[in-house]
Amino acid sequence: MVNVAIAYFSGRGHTLRLADYIAGALGDENCNARLIDVTQVTEMDWAAMEAADAILFGAPTYMGSVAAEFKMFMDSTSGIWSEQLWADKLAGGFTVATFPGGDKLSSLMQMNIFAAQHGMVWVGQDQIGAPVVPENDGINASGVWLGLGATTSRDKTLMVHQGDLETARRFGVRVARAARRWSV
Numbered sequence: 001m002v003n004v005a006i007a008y009f010s011g012r013g014h015t016l017r018l019a020d021y022i023a024g025a026l027g028d029e030n031c032n033a034r035l036i037d038v039t040q041v042t043e044m045d046w047a048a049m050e051a052a053d054a055i056l057f058g059a060p061t062y063m064g065s066v067a068a069e070f071k072m073f074m075d076s077t078s079g080i081w082s083e084q085l086w087a088d089k090l091a092g093g094f095t096v097a098t099f100p101g102g103d104k105l106s107s108l109m110q111m112n113i114f115a116a117q118h119g120m121v122w123v124g125q126d127q128i129g130a131p132v133v134p135e136n137d138g139i140n141a142s143g144v145w146l147g148l149g150a151t152t153s154r155d156k157t158l159m160v161h162q163g164d165l166e167t168a169r170r171f172g173v174r175v176a177r178a179a180r181r182w183s184v
């Protein structure tokens, strides 16, 4: 079975909502998904990341880059980097911001370069939104392909735009498909 670790930081729960949707989709695809809060990584979490087929990185965009708490996690992996323990694993990223643009691409680029430093193989977005595919109303509404870029909803029961939640689900399915293909 494919194992996917989802390492995330979430200040007020929006990024966690995305992580939950991605994990749910991975579960539906018969993958093991493990959510890891990067502010309290345990020894078992580090071991799970080392054993995972794929690691997804999730952080809100704060001031045009990943939240500081997630950057601290990134920096804490330099020992793993020096031994290239995550090399050849799949990687992907997701972020959420208040604005449709919100400079969220900057956060995904940080995660992408971080994964490249670790020798990981990046999986981006595959969803084309409504301007081109009319039935995909609300899907990948930010038009971001480097990863999953979602926008905060004013509806606190949703937390994230409905279309972005569905995009998160589809992102999980894509990662499951890629991980299965990669592990053959």
Ligand SMILES: Cc1cc2nc3c(=O)[nH]c(=O)nc-3n(C[C@H](O)[C@H](O)[C@H](O)COP(=O)(O)O)c2cc1C
Residues within 6 Å of the ligand: 009, 010, 011, 012, 013, 014, 015, 016, 059, 060, 061, 062, 063, 064, 065, 096, 097, 098, 099, 100, 101, 102, 103, 152
């Ligand atoms: C310190 C701070 C900086 C932020 N900077 C941005 C930003 O640059 N662009 C943006 O669109 N939203 C920005 N936001 C809004 C957050 O990205 C948004 O509230 C997000 O949903 C928070 O996710 P979380 O609940 O997982 O922390 C900022 C929020 C905070 C607290």
